[in-house]
Amino acid sequence: MKFTSRFPFEASSHVGLLKPSPTRLHGFLGLGNNNNQQQQQQKADEARLVGDITLGDPVVMINNVPTVAQGPLSTITLQRYLSSLVSSDESLREMEGLMLSIAMACKTISTLVNRAGINQLTGLETDVMGTRSGSQSNNGPNKKNKPKKNIQGEDQKKLDVLSNGVLKNALKFTGKLGLLASEEEDEALLIESALDSRYVAVFDPLDGSSNIDASICTGTIFGVLEDDSVDIKNEYKRNNDDCVRDEDAECVNTMDALLQPGSQLAASGYCMYSSSTILVFTLGGSHPVIGFTLDPQLGEFVLTHPNMRTPKRGSYYSVNEGNSWLWDASIRHYIDKIKRGEGQSKKRYSSRYVGSMVGDVHRTLLYGGIFGNPGDVQHRNGKLRLIYECSPMSFLVEQAGGGSCTSEGKSVLEVVPEGVHQRSTCWLGSIEDVEELKTYLVPE
Numbered sequence: 534m535k536f537t538s539r540f541p542f543e544a545s546s547h548v549g550l551l552k553p554s555p556t557r558l559h560g561f562l563g564l565g566n567n568n569n570q571q572q573q574q575q576k577a578d579e580a581r582l583v584g585d586i587t588l589g590d591p592v593v594m595i596n597n598v599p600t601v602a603q604g605p606l607s608t609i610t611l612q613r614y615l616s617s618l619v620s621s622d623e624s625l626r627e628m629e630g631l632m633l634s635i636a637m638a639c640k641t642i643s644t645l646v647n648r649a650g651i652n653q654l655t656g657l658e659t660d661v662m663g664t665r666s667g668s669q670s671n672n673g674p675n676k677k678n679k680p681k682k683n684i685q686g687e688d689q690k691k692l693d694v695l696s697n698g699v700l701k702n703a704l705k706f707t708g709k710l711g712l713l714a715s716e717e718e719d720e721a722l723l724i725e726s727a728l729d730s731r732y733v734a735v736f737d738p739l740d741g742s743s744n745i746d747a748s749i750c751t752g753t754i755f756g757v758l759e760d761d762s763v764d765i766k767n768e769y770k771r772n773n774d775d776c777v778r779d780e781d782a783e784c785v786n787t788m789d790a791l792l793q794p795g796s797q798l799a800a801s802g803y804c805m806y807s808s809s810t811i812l813v814f815t816l817g818g819s820h821p822v823i824g825f826t827l828d829p830q831l832g833e834f835v836l837t838h839p840n841m842r843t844p845k846r847g848s849y850y851s852v853n854e855g856n857s858w859l860w861d862a863s864i865r866h867y868i869d870k871i872k873r874g875e876g877q878s879k880k881r882y883s884s885r886y887v888g889s890m891v892g893d894v895h896r897t898l899l900y901g902g903i904f905g906n907p908g909d910v911q912h913r914n915g916k917l918r919l920i921y922e923c924s925p926m927s928f929l930v931e932q933a934g935g936g937s938c939t940s941e942g943k944s945v946l947e948v949v950p951e952g953v954h955q956r957s958t959c960w961l962g963s964i965e966d967v968e969e970l971k972t973y974l975v976p977e
């Protein structure tokens with residue numbers, strides 16, 4: 534991209550990044566050409582505060598107008614970031630394809646969520662044409678309008694079902710996944726055409742669905758696991774043995790690849806649909822937790838959070854206190870102490886709870902503190918599902934230097950799932966807050 538001379542910039546070697554020549558820039562910023570360095574520096578800083586172009590700031594050409602890209606790194610799109618990763622590590626090529634498909638699906642879901650009211654996509658998915666709804670015995674004349682339920686007995690929202698379709702198809706068409714598990718699918722899905730794939734994926738297509746109709750933040754949660762059971766699947770397929778159903782009701786057996794502890798995740802993340810749409814993920818290992826914001830002008834995810842680290846300790850707790858009377862005494866005691874400023878930090882903690890795990894975890898990741906779904910006497914294992922909610926989020930928070938545990942004080946990432954929709958208690962957040970919580974938890 535070659536710029537005409539009327540712009541005070543010189544083309545740099547980096548595509549999309551323009552290195553302004555200091556003297557011209559000072560002129561451009563109306564700094565005049567006197568040599569009083571300090572005055573010029575102060576003016577440059579002032580310009581920085583109001584978001585004008587400053588030295589080293591990237592400029593993106595939008596509709597041919599040099600536009601200051603907010604923040605120093607955001608001209609780096611997700612595509613560019615991943616391709617630069619692959620150029621130095623070829624083994625990430627398949628993961629690059631997966632992440633780009635997940636990002637594409639999240640863009641689509643973001644549009645669906647943003648326009649839900651406009652396109653009448655709010656409300657419950659109803660059971661039409663006699664497909665299964667709730668209890669089999671319900672065959673009254675008004676069966677058609679019954680809310681459709683998922684295998685956990687929860688009413689499915691229209692956007693739950695739509696988002697599930699979008700993400701399921703995006704993942705299927707990568708040809709890189711042999712098995713999928715979703716909150717909105719009763720059973721794991723075997724992708725016949727990709728039996729010998731290296732990976733399997735788990736996801737909650739639209740988390741926080743109780744908030745959708747009120748346009749409060751929701752999100753998509755995903756996790757990718759390596760699958761070392763390809764031969765077993767082929768074997769079972771050949772023998773037509775036990776039952777993992779694909780869409781043609783083909784029976785095969787093993788879900789082992791899905792039922793791995795969170796510590797085995799190869800990647801995990803979420804996409805939050807809120808005032809911004811933000812995709813946050815990690816590829817594990819030495820890779821950071823990284824965040825990209827969907828730029829509505831570019832229609833691209835651009836880098837905004839290059840290396841997310843959870844503060845060691847926070848001053849927020851995020852839990853549904855409406856259930857506190859049902860909690861174990863140890864948990865009530867912990868929350869009471871930190872609320873009163875009688876915890877280890879002697880700081881009084883404030884409550885923040887959106888009721889969407891993605892929103893509550895995103896805030897906790899940035900500001901610190903602790904988020905929890907503790908379980909109680911009525912729901913021993915809490916409300917959240919282990920393999921596509923607790924594990925992916927705990928993997929991410931621990932990768933950002935935070936911690937996670939169950940209400941028994943065990944690392945969420947060590948819990949071995951027994952079923953696709955198994956629930957688990959989970960706490961995650963700042964490492965010092967999680968460690969402090971553990972001192973209150975009495976192992977059973």
Ligand SMILES: O=P(O)(O)OC[C@H]1O[C@](O)(COP(=O)(O)O)[C@@H](O)[C@@H]1O
Pocket residue numbers: 716737739740741742743853888889890891906916917
């Ligand atoms: O209503 P509660 O008990 O506070 O539970 C809220 C939790 O349930 C969830 O909404 C469950 O998610 P789904 O909407 O995906 O079922 C979480 O996002 C949230 O953290």
